[in-house]
Amino acid sequence: MSNTSENPNPSSSSAKITLKTSDNELFEVEEAVAMKFCTVKQYFEDEKDNDVAARGSSTVIPLPNVHSAVLARLISYCKKLPQSNAVADNHEEEETKKKERKQYGTPGDLVDLISAANYLDFKEGLEFFNQALADHIQNKSVEYVRKFFGIKGDFEPHEEEKYREEYAWAFEGVDED
Amino acid sequence: MQRVRLSSQQASVHKLGDSQITLSPKFRLAVFQSSLLNPSTESELILSGEPLIPGLPDDVALNCLLRLPVESHTDCKAVSKRWHLLLGSKERFFTRRKEMGFKDPWLFVFAFHKCTGKIQWQVFDLTHLSWHTIPAMPCKDKVCPHGVRCVSIPRDGNLFVCGGMVSDVDCPLDLVLKYEMQKNRWTVMNQMITARSFFASGVIDGRIYVAGGNSTNLFELDSAEVMDPVKGSWHPIASMGTNMASYDAAVLNGKLLVTEGWLWPFYVSPRGQVYDPRTNKWESMAAGLREGWTGSSVVVYGHLFVVSEHERMKVKVYYADEDSWEPINGPPLPEQICKPFAVNACDCRIYVVGRNLHVAVGEISRFNQKETSNKKWKFHVQWQVEDAPQIFSDLTPSSSQVLYA
Numbered sequence: 001m002s003n004t005s006e007n008p009n010p011s012s013s014s015a016k017i018t019l020k021t022s023d024n025e026l027f028e029v030e031e032a033v034a035m036k037f038c039t040v041k042q043y044f045e046d047e048k049d050n051d052v053a054a055r056g057s058s059t060v061i062p063l064p065n066v067h068s069a070v071l072a073r074l075i076s077y078c079k080k081l082p083q084s085n086a087v088a089d090n091h092e093e094e095e096t097k098k099k100e101r102k103q104y105g106t107p108g109d110l111v112d113l114i115s116a117a118n119y120l121d122f123k124e125g126l127e128f129f130n131q132a133l134a135d136h137i138q139n140k141s142v143e144y145v146r147k148f149f150g151i152k153g154d155f156e157p158h159e160e161e162k163y164r165e166e167y168a169w170a171f172e173g174v175d176e177d
Numbered sequence: 178m179q180r181v182r183l184s185s186q187q188a189s190v191h192k193l194g195d196s197q198i199t200l201s202p203k204f205r206l207a208v209f210q211s212s213l214l215n216p217s218t219e220s221e222l223i224l225s226g227e228p229l230i231p232g233l234p235d236d237v238a239l240n241c242l243l244r245l246p247v248e249s250h251t252d253c254k255a256v257s258k259r260w261h262l263l264l265g266s267k268e269r270f271f272t273r274r275k276e277m278g279f280k281d282p283w284l285f286v287f288a289f290h291k292c293t294g295k296i297q298w299q300v301f302d303l304t305h306l307s308w309h310t311i312p313a314m315p316c317k318d319k320v321c322p323h324g325v326r327c328v329s330i331p332r333d334g335n336l337f338v339c340g341g342m343v344s345d346v347d348c349p350l351d352l353v354l355k356y357e358m359q360k361n362r363w364t365v366m367n368q369m370i371t372a373r374s375f376f377a378s379g380v381i382d383g384r385i386y387v388a389g390g391n392s393t394n395l396f397e398l399d400s401a402e403v404m405d406p407v408k409g410s411w412h413p414i415a416s417m418g419t420n421m422a423s424y425d426a427a428v429l430n431g432k433l434l435v436t437e438g439w440l441w442p443f444y445v446s447p448r449g450q451v452y453d454p455r456t457n458k459w460e461s462m463a464a465g466l467r468e469g470w471t472g473s474s475v476v477v478y479g480h481l482f483v484v485s486e487h488e489r490m491k492v493k494v495y496y497a498d499e500d501s502w503e504p505i506n507g508p509p510l511p512e513q514i515c516k517p518f519a520v521n522a523c524d525c526r527i528y529v530v531g532r533n534l535h536v537a538v539g540e541i542s543r544f545n546q547k548e549t550s551n552k553k554w555k556f557h558v559q560w561q562v563e564d565a566p567q568i569f570s571d572l573t574p575s576s577s578q579v580l581y582a
Contacts, residue, residue: 111232118237126240134244142255150231154258163255 017044020059022041025068026060033078034061063120070116074125081124101132110136111149126169192499229259243274246305266440267361271582275334275359280581282523283358285311285329285336286530287576288446288569289322294344296322297358299534299569303579306563308534312355315363319344322575328385329578330406331523334358336578337366337406339387342374349374349393355406358582370402377426377435379434380453383407386414386433388452389421397422401452415457417450427474429481431455434462436470465500469493475522478554484510484520484529492527492539494556507558511537514562519574523581527558530574534565 015031016088021076035041063071104110110133117125137145146153154158229238242263245253247270254264264270284301300309325341338354351372355364369387374399376390388401397420404411417435424438424447436449447461449470472485481495483502489512491504514531520530527539539558546555 112229114237114241115233118234126237130237130241131244133241138245138249139251140252142252145256147255151257151260153256154227155255155261160255163261 019071020060020062021066021068021071022064023068025071027068027071027075029075033075035123036078036081036124038123039063039119042121065119066116067112068110071114073104073113074116074120074122077104077125077128078122098135101128101135104129104132108148180563202311205560227257227259229263239273240277241468243270243277243279246307247302248305248307249460267322268359269373271334271359271361274582282331283580283582284521284530284536285327285356285578285580286519286534286574287322287325287327287338287578288519288530288534288572288574289570290572292571294319294322296320296570297573299572301534301536301563303528303538307567308566310357311361312363314356315365316352316354318350320352321345321374322389322573324349325576326376326378326387327576327578328378328380329580330380330383331579331581332579334582335406336580337385339378339385340369340373340376340390342391345501348372348393353404358580366406367404369408370406370413371398371400373398375422377423377433379426379428379433381428381431381433384454386452386454388426388433388435388450389417390421393420396420403454414452414454415459417452417459419448419450421448421450425470425472425474427476427481429476430479433468433520434474434481436462436467439471462498463500465502466495466497469495473520475520475527477522477525478543478556480554480556482522482527482541482556484527486516486518488512488514488516492558496553498553504519505541505556505558508560510539511560511562513537513564517573517575519577521577521579523579528577528579530577532573534572535568536563536565537561538563 003036016028016032017034017040019027019029019034021027034044040061044059046061066074104113110129114126114129114133117129137148140148142153145151155163229235229242233241242253242260245264247267250264250270254261262269263273268486281302281304284303286299286325287296288299289296296314298311298314300311301307301452321342321344323341326339327336328339329336334357336356338352338356340350340352342349349372351368353366353368355366356362357364372393373387373390377386379386383406385404385406386401387403389398392398398417399418399420401417402411402415403414421435421437426433426435428434431454433452433454435451435452437447437516439447446464446466447470449467450459451462452459466481470483472483472487472490473481474481476482482505483495485491485492485493487573489509491507491509493502493504495502510529513535514529514534514537515535519530525541527541529537529539531537538561541563542557542559543554544557546553
């Protein structure tokens with residue numbers, strides 16, 4: 001343990017950070033994972049400035065906007081992240097990514113995941129879940145999308161009817177809800 | 178081939194005046210009489226507190242919705258007023274994408290109907306692999322699909338169509354059109370100083386260079402000119418020093434390379450000229466470069482590659498130090514891709530559009546040879562074919578450009 005005290009480098013892989021969610025659950029995560037969340041990183045750095053001793057596992061970082069169920073999924077996604085942040089460089093890789101995104105595409109969850117990723121300023125996650133959401137709603141019917149997001153159709157009845165007629169062809173060939 | 182000039186008649190330059198040009202309406206949205214499409218309604222809708230996606234801040238929701246492929250817009254824009262505002266026009270959608278820093282490649286194919294010769298642009302979304310159309314070019318004259326030159330400034334999402342000639346009459350054009358992806362609109366630009374067809378073209382430091390080509394008076398041109406798209410006017414630059422039409426051209430290391438290509442019956446070696454904008458001087462092209470330039474060129478990894486004009490050939494690369502060409506590793510062009518080809522590249526991908534608009538995407542990778550001490554890059558290509566829909570079976574490509582939007 002003397003090792004950690006001698007090494008003040010916050011990116012040392014062995015260090016753990018404790019995160020506290022809105023429902024008061026504690027998550028002990030590796031520092032490398034936690035540092036992906038820029039909000040946590042910022043908090044951590046601010047804390048460090050204030051009090052050098054208050055570091056590592058002794059600090060509990062509160063995340064009042066994130067539920068434990070969501071955080072657990074974000075952390076598991078974070079752990080699966082490849083080391084290099086390279087863009088998919090061929091079609092096969094893009095297909096794999098697409099499949100991977102599909103796994104997260106359970107209705108409702110995605111909005112929570114995006115919201116949390118946004119709060120945590122977790123860039124790769126935000127990118128990934130936003131794309132997953134876009135993947136999910138393309139080729140879906142208007143009713144499905146409205147229900148999915150809880151959006152009320154705010155068109156006047158005559159406008160609504162007009163769009164229905166105008167784009168009647170577009171309502172064919174949509175995926176099963 | 179295209180430079181065999183049989184016409185003995187001297188035709189006058191077609192100045193495309195007002196009578197021949199139909200400008201696309203500047204405010205397409207105004208045609209619809211709907212309160213939804215009034216831009217001021219966006220702020221009203223935001224003020225009314227209706228979020229794009231409930232539970233998400235608008236910037237995050239935008240970041241998601243701007244990823245929706247264009248083909249899903251017709252459906253998705255019927256969801257709510259704010260969605261309609263965002264997805265109802267390509268102009269707004271692509272402007273927002275640009276603001277948010279989205280940059281995906283789109284392949285613009287300048288094609289013509291093989292029987293009627295009717296020109297049209299077809300646009301291939303290289304991310305979602307789907308085809309789209311754009312408004313027709315604002316030119317009433319029946320322009321010959323050959324001899325026109327297209328250049329683009331990919332990062333700005335702009336492409337330019339220059340010169341060419343009127344169908345059936347051997348008459349070059351000085352017409353210049355600009356298409357802007359963010360506006361989904363064509364604009365007629367200032368004409369070139371000299372009307373030309375089958376000329377060399379290229380973009381260096383955001384400026385458009387054109388050189389040589391066929392002129393009105395049956396002669397090939399020596400002159401060259403440049404346009405800064407921001408300023409919009411053409412200025413002459415040094416003449417090439419030889420009258421020549423262009424078979425192909427490329428921009429390599431900030432210089433414009435122009436070759437006339439091999440001419441039947443191949444008795445004489447093709448001429449080639451190289452322009453350096455820093456010195457405003459032309460010089461002769463190295464013999465190996467011009468003699469081996471037997472197809473459409475692209476520049477990838479700072480190297481000049483040529484896709485042969487013949488089918489099922491290997492791509493080759495030019496080595497300046499040795500003034501020689503070498504075929505690159507990997508398979509030849511896939512057999513589904515038939516002549517004629519329209520070739521372009523972006524990043525490390527080569528796009529070859531063939532007859533019926535089937536597209537071959539060639540992923541170029543490079544590696545260093547271990548056994549040799551010199552730093553000579555070797556290249557490898559891996560092809561993937563994207564079949565075009567049946568409705569394109571009468572289309573022949575003439576040129577292709579890649580734009581980011």
